[in-house]
Amino acid sequence: MISTFRSEDGAVIAGGADGAARDALWIDLLDPSSEEIALVEARTGLDLPSRERMEEIEASSRLSRRGDTMMMTVPVLTGATSTDPHNSAVTFILSGALLVTLRHDTPRAMATFAQELLEAAPAPVNGGDVLLGLVEAIVDRIADLLQDLGAGLDTISHRIFHQPHTTHHRRRRASSREMEALLRTIGRTGDLTGKARETLLGLKRVTAFLPHGPNALGLDDTPERLRSIDQDLHSLSEFTDFLGNKINFLLDATLGLIGIQQNQVIKLFTIMSVLFLPPTLVASWYGMNFKIIPELQWELGYGYAIALAILSAVVPYIFFRRKGWV
Numbered sequence: 001m002i003s004t005f006r007s008e009d010g011a012v013i014a015g016g017a018d019g020a021a022r023d024a025l026w027i028d029l030l031d032p033s034s035e036e037i038a039l040v041e042a043r044t045g046l047d048l049p050s051r052e053r054m055e056e057i058e059a060s061s062r063l064s065r066r067g068d069t070m071m072m073t074v075p076v077l078t079g080a081t082s083t084d085p086h087n088s089a090v091t092f093i094l095s096g097a098l099l100v101t102l103r104h105d106t107p108r109a110m111a112t113f114a115q116e117l118l119e120a121a122p123a124p125v126n127g128g129d130v131l132l133g134l135v136e137a138i139v140d141r142i143a144d145l146l147q148d149l150g151a152g153l154d155t156i157s158h159r160i161f162h163q164p165h166t167t168h169h170r171r172r173r174a175s176s177r178e179m180e181a182l183l184r185t186i187g188r189t190g191d192l193t194g195k196a197r198e199t200l201l202g203l204k205r206v207t208a209f210l211p212h213g214p215n216a217l218g219l220d221d222t223p224e225r226l227r228s229i230d231q232d233l234h235s236l237s238e239f240t241d242f243l244g245n246k247i248n249f250l251l252d253a254t255l256g257l258i259g260i261q262q263n264q265v266i267k268l269f270t271i272m273s274v275l276f277l278p279p280t281l282v283a284s285w286y287g288m289n290f291k292i293i294p295e296l297q298w299e300l301g302y303g304y305a306i307a308l309a310i311l312s313a314v315v316p317y318i319f320f321r322r323k324g325w326v
Contacts, residue, residue, distance in 0.1 A: 003028040054089040069095040074202035076107045099127030109141035128217025190247045197240045278312030
């Protein structure tokens with residue numbers, strides 16, 4: 001699909017494939033067909049990269065310059081709130097006053113920016129202005145996401161370390177399902193943090209690649225905007241490092257709690273085995289097949305054996321209780 005944006009009388013007008021031309025502000029291609037790519041290439045004179053080239057990770061494939069045309073590819077976090085978050089490659093091609101974007105998915109930041117662009121006042125000056133606006137929108141989206149992830153980790157930390165005190169050990173211990181849910185949440189947070197870090201790294205490369213001099217990109221405020229973006233990217237990168245350390249800490253703590261629960265279960269079975277061992281010994285003793293066992297002739301022999309078996313279990317239990325093992 002081809003979406004175009006052009007400036008007319010100080011306002012931004014959206015259009016379709018018919019508006020794909022060199023005088024447009026922004027041409028956005030979403031999962032284009034070969035015919036749509038050929039159309040844009042013919043009308044703009046640009047060489048659009050293939051999907052395979054967009055997904056290459058070497059810097060020479062993601063950042064290149066030919067004359068006044070710059071091509072930059074960034075992995076942008078997409079579907080952060082869905083069940084399938086992933087980084088989708090987005091290619092920005094800035095040629096003079098025209099910006100062309102090529103993508104095969106829809107990051108929320110780009111969709112939101114496209115809607116807000118139609119109401120922008122004043123309208124963007126050129127494609128460079130649109131490019132900086134897109135980068136700023138992606139940075140803002142990543143910042144909001146990282147803030148939400150940090151709040152989620154605070155909630156997990158509270159659940160793990162600040163449970164209300166109770167004397168009932170069964171209520172105090174989290175169930176296995178709760179621990180599994182915590183692990184899944186921590187793992188998802190770590191996955192999103194890693195993908196956000198990759199997006200920030202890609203944006204850092206783009207801002208370093210863009211010209212920073214006076215009137216760069218045809219704008220008077222390019223140096224100030226790029227400096228502001230660089231500062232935001234630096235602070236967000238530091239925050240992702242903090243989140244990564246916190247994720248590792250909470251992961252270790254959760255696994256430690258699971259280990260404690262497993263040890264409690266093993267401890268319970270061990271104590272039960274020890275408690276039933278003396279009664280088993282008594283039952284085995286009086287179950288031997290000998291002719292002469294004096295207690296077999298007693299009228300109270302059966303009761304005596306039962307009492308001895310119970311006593312042999314009670315005495316170890318009292319001992320374990322005083323030691324604090326149960």
